[in-house]
Amino acid sequence: MAACRTLWEYAEYTDRVRRYAKELPIAEAVERAITECIREGILKEFLRKNRAEAKRMSIYEYDQEKHLRQVKLLDNLYGLLAKSGRTDDILRATKEPEYRDKLLQEFLGR
Numbered sequence: 001m002a003a004c005r006t007l008w009e010y011a012e013y014t015d016r017v018r019r020y021a022k023e024l025p026i027a028e029a030v031e032r033a034i035t036e037c038i039r040e041g042i043l044k045e046f047l048r049k050n051r052a053e054a055k056r057m058s059i060y061e062y063d064q065e066k067h068l069r070q071v072k073l074l075d076n077l078y079g080l081l082a083k084s085g086r087t088d089d090i091l092r093a094t095k096e097p098e099y100r101d102k103l104l105q106e107f108l109g110r
Contacts, residue, residue: 006043009037009042009043010043012037012042013033013034013037013042013043013047014058016032016033016036016037017029017030017033017058017062018062020032020033021062026059026062026063027055027059029062030054030055030058030059030062031055033058034047034051034054034055034058073104073108074100076108077093077100077103077104077107077108078090078093080107080108081093081103081107089103
């Protein structure tokens with residue numbers, strides 16, 4: 001039962017970080033989630049004792065998640081461009097972020 005409670009608390013904490021990161025810079029989102037969770041008894045002792053480390057790891061994990069989503073998105077884009085025979089666009093997109101964004105909008109609506 002204790003393990004289930006801890007998993008629930010961790011899930012609650014990470015959900016808060018993700019929600020707040022939609023509105024705030026990631027460091028502020030993590031800080032807000034930590035403060036709220038401590039106040040509400042969610043991972044309270046762990047976050048009190050390990051606040052700085054929890055903050056560093058949460059920021060790193062969030063950035064890593066975001067990076068992996070971006071890599072997957074670009075893989076999809078480059079696959080679609082390759083199927084369309086637009087290899088010159090692939091090369092240009094790797095060098096020009098604005099052009100890459102234009103292609104993402106064109107092909108994936110992003």
